[in-house]
Amino acid sequence: MVDGIVKRRGIDLNSYRLVVCLGPGGVGKTTVSAALAVTSASGGRAVDVMTVDPAPRLLDALGLDADASEPRTVALDGVRIRSAAAKRARLRALKLDPKQTFDTIVGRYAPSAAAREAILSNRIYRNLSGALAGVGDYMAMEKLLELASDSATDMVVLDTPPAAEALDFLDAPRRLLELLSSRAVTLLGAPAGLLRQFRLVDLAARAVLSAFDRVTGLNLLRDVQGFVRGFEGMYEGFAERAKRADALLRAPDTAIVLVTTPETARIAQAREFLDALGKAGLSVSAVVVNRAMPPLPDAREITAAKIPPALKQKLKRNLADYAALKERETRSLDALSEALPSGAQLLLSPELDHEPKTLADLASIGTSLRIA
Amino acid sequence: MSRTSTSPRRTAQPNLPRVLFVTGKGGSGKSTVAAALALALSDKKRTTLADLDGHLAAANLLGSMPNDEEPARVSEKLEVIALSQRTELTSFIRRIVPIAAISNRMLRSRTFGYVTAALPGLEAFLLIERLRMIAGDAALHDRFLVVDAPATGTALELLAVAGGLQGLAPAGTLNRLAGEAQAFLLDPDRFAVLLTVTPEELALREAIETAAKLRDGRIRIVGAILNRVPEALFEKDELDSLDALGTHRSLAQKRVAERAAASTARALLERAGMTTLELPMLYRAAFDEGEISMLANKLSGWLMAS
Numbered sequence: 001m002v003d004g005i006v007k008r009r010g011i012d013l014n015s016y017r018l019v020v021c022l023g024p025g026g027v028g029k030t031t032v033s034a035a036l037a038v039t040s041a042s043g044g045r046a047v048d049v050m051t052v053d054p055a056p057r058l059l060d061a062l063g064l065d066a067d068a069s070e071p072r073t074v075a076l077d078g079v080r081i082r083s084a085a086a087k088r089a090r091l092r093a094l095k096l097d098p099k100q101t102f103d104t105i106v107g108r109y110a111p112s113a114a115a116r117e118a119i120l121s122n123r124i125y126r127n128l129s130g131a132l133a134g135v136g137d138y139m140a141m142e143k144l145l146e147l148a149s150d151s152a153t154d155m156v157v158l159d160t161p162p163a164a165e166a167l168d169f170l171d172a173p174r175r176l177l178e179l180l181s182s183r184a185v186t187l188l189g190a191p192a193g194l195l196r197q198f199r200l201v202d203l204a205a206r207a208v209l210s211a212f213d214r215v216t217g218l219n220l221l222r223d224v225q226g227f228v229r230g231f232e233g234m235y236e237g238f239a240e241r242a243k244r245a246d247a248l249l250r251a252p253d254t255a256i257v258l259v260t261t262p263e264t265a266r267i268a269q270a271r272e273f274l275d276a277l278g279k280a281g282l283s284v285s286a287v288v289v290n291r292a293m294p295p296l297p298d299a300r301e302i303t304a305a306k307i308p309p310a311l312k313q314k315l316k317r318n319l320a321d322y323a324a325l326k327e328r329e330t331r332s333l334d335a336l337s338e339a340l341p342s343g344a345q346l347l348l349s350p351e352l353d354h355e356p357k358t359l360a361d362l363a364s365i366g367t368s369l370r371i372a
Numbered sequence: 373m374s375r376t377s378t379s380p381r382r383t384a385q386p387n388l389p390r391v392l393f394v395t396g397k398g399g400s401g402k403s404t405v406a407a408a409l410a411l412a413l414s415d416k417k418r419t420t421l422a423d424l425d426g427h428l429a430a431a432n433l434l435g436s437m438p439n440d441e442e443p444a445r446v447s448e449k450l451e452v453i454a455l456s457q458r459t460e461l462t463s464f465i466r467r468i469v470p471i472a473a474i475s476n477r478m479l480r481s482r483t484f485g486y487v488t489a490a491l492p493g494l495e496a497f498l499l500i501e502r503l504r505m506i507a508g509d510a511a512l513h514d515r516f517l518v519v520d521a522p523a524t525g526t527a528l529e530l531l532a533v534a535g536g537l538q539g540l541a542p543a544g545t546l547n548r549l550a551g552e553a554q555a556f557l558l559d560p561d562r563f564a565v566l567l568t569v570t571p572e573e574l575a576l577r578e579a580i581e582t583a584a585k586l587r588d589g590r591i592r593i594v595g596a597i598l599n600r601v602p603e604a605l606f607e608k609d610e611l612d613s614l615d616a617l618g619t620h621r622s623l624a625q626k627r628v629a630e631r632a633a634a635s636t637a638r639a640l641l642e643r644a645g646m647t648t649l650e651l652p653m654l655y656r657a658a659f660d661e662g663e664i665s666m667l668a669n670k671l672s673g674w675l676m677a678s
Contacts, residue, residue: 024400025525307614318605322627
């Protein structure tokens with residue numbers, strides 16, 4: 001059942017302007033993102049790929065170093081470019097730096113130099129803008145808007161931070177907005193006398209913060225107030241961009257690609273992702289099962305071969321071992337295809353016998369995923 | 373669950389820590405190892421498995437379904453609890469806002485979002501605090517605690533949070549609590565990390581880097597579990613005569629390469645100063661309680677001998 005689907009179809013990269021790769025950690029999201037980008041570029045499009053946490057080998061393959069936080073052109077060496085489209089073909093890659101992106105946004109949108117300094121030196125901001133969960137997601141979204149607004153670019157491929165839940169990334173703008181929302185600003189920033197107008201729930205939030213302060217002597221409430229006040233003049237801009245990001249994710253020429261590997265636990269996680277995405281009204285274009293096992297050879301060939309019986313036994317045993325693993329994989333994939341929403345296709349990306357090291361490796365992965 | 377133990381009846385490793393915190397790269401078999409380890413330890417002593425992985429993979433492998441409120445019993449001597457940062461923060465908020473109607477609405481509302489965002493590190497810290505409490509309880513009743521921790525990146529952040537808070541709050545109650553949490557994490561009798569790794573370049577590199585970071589942080593590492601090690605099948609040069617059987621030959625070469633990668637991985641882990649135990653690749657179509665028992669038996673032998 002699974003093989004049939006794979007042979008029939010693939011991702012038609014040319015029909016998309018944005019591809020977002022989501023998935024749990026350790027499944028090769030970055031590799032799949034880079035592979036799709038290389039393949040689309042070799043087909044003659046101008047493509048940007050934003051990676052989040054690439055393995056060193058992958059950085060090498062893309063010719064990036066650890067601090068390539070702005071797009072850099074990748075020389076498409078060793079990749080066959082469709083000759084008719086060679087002129088347009090272009091690949092740029094970058095590695096997201098959440099802290100720097102956040103600092104840049106604050107610098108660009110802060111209403112005054114004093115406001116900018118107040119935010120940048122705020123203790124809450126300094127903690128938030130580091131590696132803290134959520135901010136990386138949000139900053140990927142900000143950077144995405146910047147890349148997507150460049151009319152010289154045909155397609156952006158976005159790798160996302162590893163997520164425990166499907167919506168961690170897609171929901172990031174909403175969560176940051178909540179922190180910065182005018183209600184939070186007034187609630188946390190208001191002098192105590194004005195608090196009568198707020199609901200009990202909001203007062204309880206304030207109570208939690210001040211109780212925490214009392215217990216700890218941290219003065220967090222003051223810092224939080226400083227933080228939200230700092231963003232007062234910038235809130236509208238954040239809200240507007242979050243809205244644009246949301247629209248972009250739901251656009252018809254955006255593909256959401258869920259990446260997973262065939263292990264039973266990962267497939268279970270992928271099913272949870274699909275469920276959550278469905279509930280959020282986001283449609284998934286494809287589920288890529290990365291590092292899937294290739295088809296196995298026929299046992300009868302061993303029986304017929306003229307080789308020592310002992311070696312025959314070993315080859316049969318080896319085949320039986322891999323067949324058991326293949327069977328485990330097939331069961332997982334069947335469970336996954338049952339959970340597949342309509343309109344989404346299941347694509348298998350066969351495992352390479354080595355970690356992808358070159359653009360050619362990436363191109364071969366990408367080619368296996370797109371419409372021939 | 374029943375299983376036959378083939379391990380010799382000797383006393384457990386005298387210096388096993390109270391808490392074994394199992395972490396590794398995503399996909400390296402953390403949950404499998406944590407489940408098997410908890411099962412193996414429960415042969416000697418009562419054991420609690422704390423599942424910190426939100427998907428309860430380890431709990432499911434033991435056929436148990438704990439919820440946030442209450443541990444689930446797997447056997448007479450093994451129980452599983454589910455912990456999450458979110459749950460710990462929830463109970464913190466319930467303590468501070470004792471009126472249930474308000475705290476419940478607050479937890480459901482957006483307000484929760486600002487509180488969590490405003491208190492960076494608090495969720496993680498509360499989780500470490502909870503582990504310290506459970507560990508204290510385990511010491512009192514002479515139990516083991518096995519933690520199915522998040523993947524290495526998140527796990528390292530979690531283990532660093534107590535030290536970080538100590539720096540953020542130079543004095544006061546939080547400083548004291550953070551100090552106690554830090555002392556717990558640094559006490560080799562109470563706490564140690566077990567790293568899981570598969571014989572793959574990236575997983576291996578991540579394990580070695582993680583070990584270095586843990587050493588910098590002076591956190592004890594009991595060793596590495598090299599997971600999914602294929603049994604050797606072919607002799608050197610044996611495949612040279614197989615030209616006519618191209619695909620079978622490739623499949624055999626794959627086996628040989630995987631076996632060689634495991635040997636290299638073991639050598640590198642040991643060179644990085646880690647006691648390394650290999651768990652076999654189980655070539656089986658199913659992977660559930662029976663397979664976990666097989667791995668638990670392997671681990672038992674190691675726990676006894678080392």
